[in-house]
Amino acid sequence: MKERPEKTSADILAMPVQYLKGVGPARAEHLERLGLRTVQDILFFFPRDYQDMSELRSIADLHEGVSVSVCGAVEETDLRETGSGRSVLGVLIRDANHFMRAIWFNQPYLRQRFEVGRRILVSGVVKMNGGRWEMVHPKVEFLDGNAVPPAGRILPIYSLTEGLNQQQVRRIVEGVVESSACAVPEAFSDDFLDAHNLWPIQAALSQIHKPTSRETLEQARRRFIFQELFILQLALALRKHKQSTDAAPPLVVDAKIDARIRRLFSFALTSDQERAIAEITADMACDYPMNRLLQGDVGSGKTIVAVYAMLVAIACGHQTAIMAPTEILAAQHFETFARLLQNARVRSTFLTGGLTPAQRKGVSHQIEAGEIDLVIGTQAIVQGGIKFSKLGLVVIDEQHKFGVRQRSALKQAGLAPHYLVMTATPIPRTVTLSLYGDLDVSTLREPPPGRQPVRSYLAEENQRAKWWDFFRRKLSSGRQGYVITPLVEASDSVDAANVKQVFDDLSIKELHGFRLGLLHGRLTPEEKSIAMQDFRTGKTNVLVSTSVVEVGVDVPNATLMTIEGGERFGLAQLHQLRGRISRGTHPGYLCVFASLTTDEARQRLDAFVNTSSGFELAEIDFRLRGPGDVFGAQQHGLPRFYLADLSRDSDLLVEARLAAQDLVASDTYLKDPKNERLLKLAMNRYGQALELGDVG
Ligand code: ADP
Ligand code: MG
Numbered sequence: 215m216k217e218r219p220e221k222t223s224a225d226i227l228a229m230p231v232q233y234l235k236g237v238g239p240a241r242a243e244h245l246e247r248l249g250l251r252t253v254q255d256i257l258f259f260f261p262r263d264y265q266d267m268s269e270l271r272s273i274a275d276l277h278e279g280v281s282v283s284v285c286g287a288v289e290e291t292d293l294r295e296t297g298s299g300r301s302v303l304g305v306l307i308r309d310a311n312h313f314m315r316a317i318w319f320n321q322p323y324l325r326q327r328f329e330v331g332r333r334i335l336v337s338g339v340v341k342m343n344g345g346r347w348e349m350v351h352p353k354v355e356f357l358d359g360n361a362v363p364p365a366g367r368i369l370p371i372y373s374l375t376e377g378l379n380q381q382q383v384r385r386i387v388e389g390v391v392e393s394s395a396c397a398v399p400e401a402f403s404d405d406f407l408d409a410h411n412l413w414p415i416q417a418a419l420s421q422i423h424k425p426t427s428r429e430t431l432e433q434a435r436r437r438f439i440f441q442e443l444f445i446l447q448l449a450l451a452l453r454k455h456k457q458s459t460d461a462a463p464p465l466v467v468d469a470k471i472d473a474r475i476r477r478l479f480s481f482a483l484t485s486d487q488e489r490a491i492a493e494i495t496a497d498m499a500c501d502y503p504m505n506r507l508l509q510g511d512v513g514s515g516k517t518i519v520a521v522y523a524m525l526v527a528i529a530c531g532h533q534t535a536i537m538a539p540t541e542i543l544a545a546q547h548f549e550t551f552a553r554l555l556q557n558a559r560v561r562s563t564f565l566t567g568g569l570t571p572a573q574r575k576g577v578s579h580q581i582e583a584g585e586i587d588l589v590i591g592t593q594a595i596v597q598g599g600i601k602f603s604k605l606g607l608v609v610i611d612e613q614h615k616f617g618v619r620q621r622s623a624l625k626q627a628g629l630a631p632h633y634l635v636m637t638a639t640p641i642p643r644t645v646t647l648s649l650y651g652d653l654d655v656s657t658l659r660e661p662p663p664g665r666q667p668v669r670s671y672l673a674e675e676n677q678r679a680k681w682w683d684f685f686r687r688k689l690s691s692g693r694q695g696y697v698i699t700p701l702v703e704a705s706d707s708v709d710a711a712n713v714k715q716v717f718d719d720l721s722i723k724e725l726h727g728f729r730l731g732l733l734h735g736r737l738t739p740e741e742k743s744i745a746m747q748d749f750r751t752g753k754t755n756v757l758v759s760t761s762v763v764e765v766g767v768d769v770p771n772a773t774l775m776t777i778e779g780g781e782r783f784g785l786a787q788l789h790q791l792r793g794r795i796s797r798g799t800h801p802g803y804l805c806v807f808a809s810l811t812t813d814e815a816r817q818r819l820d821a822f823v824n825t826s827s828g829f830e831l832a833e834i835d836f837r838l839r840g841p842g843d844v845f846g847a848q849q850h851g852l853p854r855f856y857l858a859d860l861s862r863d864s865d866l867l868v869e870a871r872l873a874a875q876d877l878v879a880s881d882t883y884l885k886d887p888k889n890e891r892l893l894k895l896a897m898n899r900y901g902q903a904l905e906l907g908d909v910g
Contacts, residue, residue: 562589711760
């Protein structure tokens with residue numbers, strides 16, 4: 215008789231959930247809604263939280279201030295509206311003859327879930343209030359019938375979907391973990407697990423779903439967090455390696471080129487700028503592509519560093535392009551170059567979405583024929599298949615507005631160009647290491663000499679008159695200023711109406727008699743450029759604008775700024791805006807008006823007016839945003855972390871990064887069969903986002 219073939223581990227993991235005991239087609243559909251199709255999906259469907267039943271108490275034995283779980287029936291509910299949308303929901307819970315009150319603020323809609331008589335389990339910190347035990351915003355679980363919660367355990371809490379309750383999901387997951395966790399292959403070697411103090415996969419899987427104690431849960435989580443960070447670092451290391459195998463033209467500076475470039479500059483470079491230039495020119499001299507991030511606070515002088523690098527490329531007989539996120543910025547770069555290069559024989563062109571098809575065709579033709587050395591523009595440069603004949607260097611300004619992928623969009627046949635990306639949003643170190651982990655980094659910390667600080671104030675409504683009085687005096691003494699209005703909603707027309715209203719009001723009231731310009735997203739590129747030009751040349755004293763003025767705009771005489779609706783801006787954006795008025799030799803003054811309805815908004819604005827370093831603000835911002843918000847990871851085109859939190863797990867991140875780099879150094883493409891599983895994990899998760907294409 216023929217034996218039935220053994221099921222392999224892969225078969226077990228790939229088994230559709232509907233064949234599981236107690237699932238079936240109907241439940242499989244529910245599970246599908248949670249993204250759970252196979253046994254493997256279920257094994258890696260980690261709890262979103264836990265309920266610690268190791269401290270299950272009866273109400274009779276509670277102690278003030280300790281964290282406990284209590285099980286009881288809903289006795290009654292009461293809802294008190296306290297005005298302006300605020301409310302207090304109280305749920306009285308009965309356990310034998312004792313009572314406790316659970317409280318929720320501003321969540322009146324929860325009331326309907328607490329039917330009288332329903333048994334619930336609540337966990338939180340208890341406090342005595344007016345002779346009765348109280349628990350504010352506890353975790354809650356609704357129990358089935360007379361089910362008794364298992365005391366002494368830490369219960370997993372899973373995300374749910376309609377038609378599935380917590381107990382059902384727990385049962386399904388628990389069954390799968392028991393029967394199938396053993397089928398999951400270990401991706402790390404024993405030595406590796408030891409070296410990094412990581413639990414083996416099976417123990418970690420079992421403990422993350424069904425922890426026996428807080429300590430074992432922590433160990434299990436640590437293993438998965440490490441793995442998650444490690445896999446990203448591995449993908450980044452692979453990407454870096456892959457890029458370094460492309461051939462790029464070596465662009466070498468000699469003393470003559472260096473002298474010729476420096477003659478164009480009207481100021482001495484700062485030591486940070488010198489160091490960045492040294493790092494960049496060393497990279498560009500290599501025969502594989504540079505991939506470097508230049509980060510520096512607003513006004514730290516990144517442009518001139520980029521200009522130096524671009525002129526090196528041109529001097530070496532190559533083309534170069536700089537891409538800015540907006541037309542305004544592109545136009546400003548164009549003027550900077552025009553000013554610097556007025557006596558040089560550099561053939562340059564301006565390429566944005568505003569060109570007519572015929573103009574675009576002409577420009578594109580010239581670029582292809584090698585008749586243009588320098589292209590300055592927006593994303594239009596990468597759209598529509600422009601081919602460069604001899605592209606040596608691409609500079610991307612304000613990289614935080616671009617995705618990871620755009621970096622490689624400017625490919626050409628033959629040699630790859632060198633890449634320099636710049637950002638004025640200082641990025642927390644852990645984020646740089648993960649989102650930009652495949653880039654080398656140069657940092658400009660010191661501002662150019664003579665830079666004046668900006669005095670920043672968060673003002674109350676009743677200080678308006680005083681502020682405008684000050685604003686007018688400064689304007690009369692020759693300074694210029696900005697008035698920034700927030701984006702009210704994601705609609706150019708509404709925002710335009712709002713900024714227009716502010717403009718009209720100021721024209722007849724506070725700033726009557728001064729020349730005001732208006733700038734917003736609804737204007738045509740020509741209108742925007744005229745508004746900027748008028749402000750730059752001093753034809754207007756004040757520019758009333760939405761935050762389109764945010765990045766990179768450089769008008770040294772502008773030293774005043776009023777920000778309206780400050781609560782609507784993020785910290786990074788506020789700091790960017792402030793950067794507009796710290797560019798000249800006069801001190802800057804900034805005043806924010808805001809309606810502070812949340813604590814978070816107050817903390818953010820307090821931090822803003824009290825901290826001038828963009829790097830410090832970036833770290834504060836990162837903390838305030840809290841876990842989950844991986845600094846717009848999605849905006850950068852990377853998938854989210856499941857468990858890792860960059861602001862909390864920075865030590866693990868650094869460890870994972872070094873380990874990943876070591877591994878790739880010893881086995882460049884992870885061809886060694888013992889690394890096969892790691893390669894697969896990295897490719898599955900990041901292959902597409904990081905364009906690892908043919909690595910695997
Ligand atoms: P950002 O880093 O924000 O892009 P910019 O490159 O626009 O800053 O530089 C801000 C201003 O500082 C510009 O007006 C520029 O000309 C000036 N600047 C740059 N480097 C120096 C320097 N070494 N000495 C004096 N001024 C400088
Ligand atoms: Mg800039």
